[in-house]
Amino acid sequence: MSKEVRLIKKYPNRRLYDTAISGYITVADVKQMIIDYVEIQVVDAKTGADLTRQVLLQILLEEEAGGSPIFNNMMLFQFIRMYGQASQSVFAPFMEQNMKLFHDWQKVAQETAPAGNASWLKPFSGGLQSNAGLLQWQQSLQQQTVQFWQNMGVMPKEEKS
Incomplete structure (x- = not known):
């Protein structure tokens, strides 16, 4: 239906x-x-x-x-640079999938939290150090994302010293 x-x-x-x-x-x-x-x-x-x-x-x-924007200037610069590049065709599905994954995770977290309790948001509001698993997950996701964009040629690869 x-x-x-x-x-x-x-x-x-x-x-x-x-x-x-x-x-x-x-x-x-x-x-x-x-x-x-x-x-x-x-x-x-x-x-x-x-x-x-x-x-x-x-x-x-x-x-x-408004007062709490999601996109900082660096992100907006990168979005603008993406247009017209070969990697643009990869970017949309990548972002769509990541937004879906985040939404699905958020929905499960909200459904499992007691009614009216937004404690599932605590790790995102400054309490990351108290939740090592979430911090590790966030760092891993960040590394994978940076590596993806470096491989796509959007971000320069970091030189190893």
């Missing part, structure tokens, strides 16, 4: 119309739908062109402009 996709129409005046509720919504409403795992598709009301990606990027830009 496939999940129903909620259709949102975007009008030339940049207003968003949610066809499920027959009313106008905001970008913040779209963000909340995504957080709530509602499958959406945004289309141009006049042409029917798919604008979902543009709206998702707009949400990301607004989040990044």
Whole structure:
């Protein structure tokens, strides 16, 4: 059984119309739908062109402009350098798989934590030293990622002394 996709129409005046509720919504409403795992598709009301990606990027830009951005300047530089390179075709599936793995891990961690208890987040909020296994896992993942990008030619290989 496939999940129903909620259709949102975007009008030339940049207003968003949610066809499920027959009313106008905001970008913040779209963000909340995504957080709530509602499958959406945004289309141009006049042409029917798919604008979902543009709206998702707009949400990301607004989040990044806020107080706790995920992407630092170095990461953004690397993303920009990736475009047009042969490694670009490898990057998207790599990131997609890593995001899926993290999401799956996060979901299991949340489901196994007592209700209302975010203790599963403690290792990520400064308590890494107290959890050697998690620290080792993070370092291993970091090494593998750096090695992957070095082998792809995106990052320079470190010279051994």
